[in-house]
Amino acid sequence: MPKCEICYEDVDKVYTCKLCGVAFCEDCGDPKRRICALCIDEEEGEEEDLDEEHEDEEFEDEEEPEEEDEEEEEFEEEEEERDERRKGKKSRYQVR
Ligand SMILES: [Zn+2]
Numbered sequence: 001m002p003k004c005e006i007c008y009e010d011v012d013k014v015y016t017c018k019l020c021g022v023a024f025c026e027d028c029g030d031p032k033r034r035i036c037a038l039c040i041d042e043e044e045g046e047e048e049d050l051d052e053e054h055e056d057e058e059f060e061d062e063e064e065p066e067e068e069d070e071e072e073e074e075f076e077e078e079e080e081e082r083d084e085r086r087k088g089k090k091s092r093y094q095v096r
């Protein structure tokens with residue numbers, strides 16, 4: 001039975017670290033990447049993650065429900081008495 005060189009425990013299967021060559025169990029590293037726990041930090045530092053998460057800025061046009069019941073009562077007091085200028089009012093009333 002293989003033996004993990006990191007935790008020194010007999011495990012079913014060990015993986016060889018591609019960096020340091022240590023035999024590690026699945027609990028002491030990343031079997032998929034073949035990196036032991038001791039080298040994971042280095043590996044992550046070398047490989048620059050180009051997978052920048054492009055957060056899609058979704059411009060949601062969700063109108064926020066305005067629960068303001070304040071009715072803006074616009075009292076447009078346009079009581080401007082229109083100068084009823086009767087243009088037709090001819091003041092040429094010639095009084096002789
Ligand atoms: Zn181990």
Ligand SMILES: [Zn+2]
Nearest residue numbers: 017020036039
């Ligand atoms: Zn390693």
